[in-house]
Amino acid sequence: MSKFVLTNARLFTGGVDLTSASNKVEISTKIEEKDATNFASGGYKELLGGLGSAEISSEGQWEAGDPSKVDDAAWAQLGSVGAWSMGPNGAAVGNLAYLTNALRCDYKLLDAVGEIAPWTSGGKSSWPLARGQFAHPPGTARTATGTGTGLQLGAIAAGKRLYAALHVLSVAGTTPSLTARVESSVDNTFASPTTRLTFNAAAVAGGQIMRTAGTAITDTWWRVAWTITGTTPSFLFVSSLGSQ
Known part of the structure; x- marks a missing residue:
């Protein structure tokens, strides 16, 4: 940038x-x-x-x-x-x-x-x-189950964590439900993705944040995926991923 x-x-x-x-x-x-x-610090702090x-x-x-x-x-x-x-x-x-x-x-x-x-x-x-990247934009309404764009955020070293935030901005429909998750993969094909984090099901606007356990993860590609249920459901949400 x-x-x-x-x-x-x-x-x-x-x-x-x-x-x-x-x-x-x-x-x-x-x-x-x-x-x-x-006294062994050599005269410096x-x-x-x-x-x-x-x-x-x-x-x-x-x-x-x-x-x-x-x-x-x-x-x-x-x-x-x-x-x-x-x-x-x-x-x-x-x-x-x-x-x-x-x-x-x-x-x-x-x-x-x-x-x-x-x-x-x-x-x-x-x-x-x-520090990381946005994984789902705020202005794209989702009405059905799907997956987001893969991001090459890199591997997670031992002692570090992958952090993920979900901001559900608006909800419409009858008995709508959004369950978002974070997946990782060895490459950008996501042929066999691994679910690393799963947010609580959301039926109203609100925010959640999660993090991995601190063990090493060698996968370098990450994305957000979601399952949507209900009658004519529609969700606006934002997700961000980062490591520390």
């Missing part, structure tokens, strides 16, 4: 797409510095990496009155931990994505007379911040 101007950043929290109500998104991550200096953390901050134009609006979503999520996915330049399949399981820890709204009503809010990580 070459240099670019931020005009199409994407932000998904739980089952809500906050892109059209956001004008600023920031992500930060850090590792604590632990001082291990002693000796540092070890301690606990890691990540933080998401966002702001934009305030809206309310619907579960998809920022005020309704922020109140519902405040104090709870859930899936967050962020993209610096769109959410098409293959676009860069960052994802984590984060606590919605603050929410600030409104301002002085004459101003466009603003909001600010943020989340602090309960899991590591993973």
Whole structure:
């Protein structure tokens, strides 16, 4: 990815797409510095990496009155931990994505007379911040069982994990149900895919995030697949995959 101007950043929290109500998104991550200096350290500080953390901050134009609006979503999520996915330049399949399981820890709204009503809010990580790609775009409605596009995210080393987030943005139909899963393969044919993660069945808007156990996975190709049931079902959902 070459240099670019931020005009199409994407932000998904739980089952809500906050892109059209956001004008600023920031992500930060850090590792604590632990001082291990002693008399054998050669006269220089000796540092070890301690606990890691990540933080998401966002702001934009305030809206309310619907579960998809920022005020309704922020109140519902405040104090709870859930899936967050962020993209610096769109959410098409293959676009860069960052994802984590984060606590919605603050929410600030409104301002002085004459101003466009603003909001600010943020989340602090309960899991590591993973870096990867979007595996399913937000604007493609799914009405039947299917599979997504394969992504060459690479193998997962021992001690690392594959992280997957699912944001179900809208649901329609009679008794609709979406069960999404993450599959891996040795190559892009997915001739004999292995299911690595399976999300809980979703019948309403909402978010989920999962991760593998931490054992090595040699497969290098990954995709999202889904099973849809119900009468005239239709789902809009976003999925992101990453490793850490």
